[in-house]
Amino acid sequence: MEINPIVILFASIFTNNIILTNFLGMCSFIAVSNEIKTSLGLGQAVTFVLTFTTVINYFIYNEVLVRLNLEYLRFIVFIITIAAFVQLVEMIVERYLPSLYYALGIFLPLITVNCAILGVSLFMVIRQYNLIQSVLFGLGSGLGWTLAIVAMAGIRKKLKNANVPKGLEGAGITIIVTGLMSLAFIGFSGIVQIQ
Amino acid sequence: MNSIFNTVGTISLITGIFALLLTIANRTIGNYGKVDITINKDKIYTVDGGDTLLSSLIENKVFIPSACGGKGSCGYCKVKIIEGGGPVLPTELGYLTDSDIKENIRLSCQCKVKENIKIEIPEEFLDVKEYLSSVEFIKDLTPSIKHLKLKLSSDEEINFKPGQYVQLKAPKYKGNNEEVFRAYSIVSSPYDKKHIELAIGYVPEGICTTYVHNFLKVKDKAVFNGPYGDFYYHDNQREMIFVAVGTGMAPIVSILHHLRENNISRKATFYFGARNVEDLFFLDEMKSFEENLYDFKFIPCLSRANEEDGWNGEKGRVTNVLEKYLDNIDNIEAYLCGSPVMIDSVVKILKDKGLPEELIYYDKFE
Numbered sequence: 395m396e397i398n399p400i401v402i403l404f405a406s407i408f409t410n411n412i413i414l415t416n417f418l419g420m421c422s423f424i425a426v427s428n429e430i431k432t433s434l435g436l437g438q439a440v441t442f443v444l445t446f447t448t449v450i451n452y453f454i455y456n457e458v459l460v461r462l463n464l465e466y467l468r469f470i471v472f473i474i475t476i477a478a479f480v481q482l483v484e485m486i487v488e489r490y491l492p493s494l495y496y497a498l499g500i501f502l503p504l505i506t507v508n509c510a511i512l513g514v515s516l517f518m519v520i521r522q523y524n525l526i527q528s529v530l531f532g533l534g535s536g537l538g539w540t541l542a543i544v545a546m547a548g549i550r551k552k553l554k555n556a557n558v559p560k561g562l563e564g565a566g567i568t569i570i571v572t573g574l575m576s577l578a579f580i581g582f583s584g585i586v587q588i589q
Numbered sequence: 590m591n592s593i594f595n596t597v598g599t600i601s602l603i604t605g606i607f608a609l610l611l612t613i614a615n616r617t618i619g620n621y622g623k624v625d626i627t628i629n630k631d632k633i634y635t636v637d638g639g640d641t642l643l644s645s646l647i648e649n650k651v652f653i654p655s656a657c658g659g660k661g662s663c664g665y666c667k668v669k670i671i672e673g674g675g676p677v678l679p680t681e682l683g684y685l686t687d688s689d690i691k692e693n694i695r696l697s698c699q700c701k702v703k704e705n706i707k708i709e710i711p712e713e714f715l716d717v718k719e720y721l722s723s724v725e726f727i728k729d730l731t732p733s734i735k736h737l738k739l740k741l742s743s744d745e746e747i748n749f750k751p752g753q754y755v756q757l758k759a760p761k762y763k764g765n766n767e768e769v770f771r772a773y774s775i776v777s778s779p780y781d782k783k784h785i786e787l788a789i790g791y792v793p794e795g796i797c798t799t800y801v802h803n804f805l806k807v808k809d810k811a812v813f814n815g816p817y818g819d820f821y822y823h824d825n826q827r828e829m830i831f832v833a834v835g836t837g838m839a840p841i842v843s844i845l846h847h848l849r850e851n852n853i854s855r856k857a858t859f860y861f862g863a864r865n866v867e868d869l870f871f872l873d874e875m876k877s878f879e880e881n882l883y884d885f886k887f888i889p890c891l892s893r894a895n896e897e898d899g900w901n902g903e904k905g906r907v908t909n910v911l912e913k914y915l916d917n918i919d920n921i922e923a924y925l926c927g928s929p930v931m932i933d934s935v936v937k938i939l940k941d942k943g944l945p946e947e948l949i950y951y952d953k954f955e
Contacts, residue, residue: 425662428683429679429682429683431679431682432679432680432682432683435679436679454603458599458603459599462595462599464595464596464599467596467599467600470600471599471600471603474600474603474604474607475603475607478607478608478610478611481611482610482611482614485614485615485618485619486614486618488619488701489618489619490618492675496675496676496678496679501679501680
């Protein structure tokens, strides 16, 4: 289907935010959102990995799996690709780009199994995006994920001064706030069609 | 048939290519060679670079407290890094205070050893070990407190400061299907390095106390680790005030042993609170301390003394007795041990009398 790639980019940031409308990538979202700086670092790492793994998976899927009629292997192949790519990038960044490593490299192992990353690759297949659409979809989903986690970190910073019931402290209130945030985002989901 | 070969072949090929790439990368990019970890200036361990500091230390049997097992979510494994270690990572920020960052204190589970590194850790971390011991005796001190003596295996010794505690392991037993560790202060003298003694009060439905009170017998094996704790004897010339209730007497006894064995000439007074005569224990030991020590006085006081026991010592709560006797707080320091309620009220009394907080040492038994 011919959807303008730019529309996909903005849709995946705002109206079809991967975390707030699909609830993918929740674990690191909840665990790491207690510090704005940290969240931003993790968000950058997720954006980077999302963009590149989407491209790699696009080629592996279309050039290898589709040609051999092995589309049903995409789950396992995508997972292997993502894990290997993340590990490779981590090693390179750790060794040669120390400053980048301290900013986002240490988050890479955390996102090896981030469901948002596998999710984006699978949506790319289901929605039959072409290369440009996939790249911008990956990039947009990463930016959207970053937006959500940074916003969450900001809210949690305020929440530290709030009188939260004891049983809801930490993850509990975070999940409730995520739900409220996602209600707000879902409100706009009908504005654009992305599939 | 063909499709099976196709699938297996494709997956193997893709996985194989990635595995090859990663192996090459690990050999070249990920290889940091051998690096040295220097602990407290004198101990040097050579390790393979690239691992986290925490796991490199554990490999060399240096145990840093860590509750989460190196996931960066408990913040216990703090270590002071003097040289090497790189800048503070964002994953650590949530657990470090501003003064930690100034002093370059880091989470050892996050910081990686990629170059020679110099660290400083409390000396006692180097002494923390797991010990296998056997029960030498177990007897009643009071109806609810057992006196346990453990003998270390023949090739081991324990070094601890008087006042510190160990963690005793309660194994699985009938009615309990988990292994737990519980902390108990050491009663015995720090100069007896082959044994430790513990005083263990019975807690209804307590996993470890039930194990000790109902299951543990002479010659049984018992596992503990330690020593731990920042409640211990401080060497100076101040007069010492000890306040304890119940099994809180344990670390104080160890400190008294230390005083006796070193012929330390410090004035000391021990206020001990119990409910009635039945709850008093170690009376003979206290008597012998009173005779042998430079200037030591043991003041037991009973909150619910029975008429028929003929108690003519102090009556009331230990806090009241303390207020009655303690008038001069110049040149004293206080060691408190027992229930949090007692400690909080004693700390308040001492502070009201003008004793600075840094001269009050306490160990809350919770």
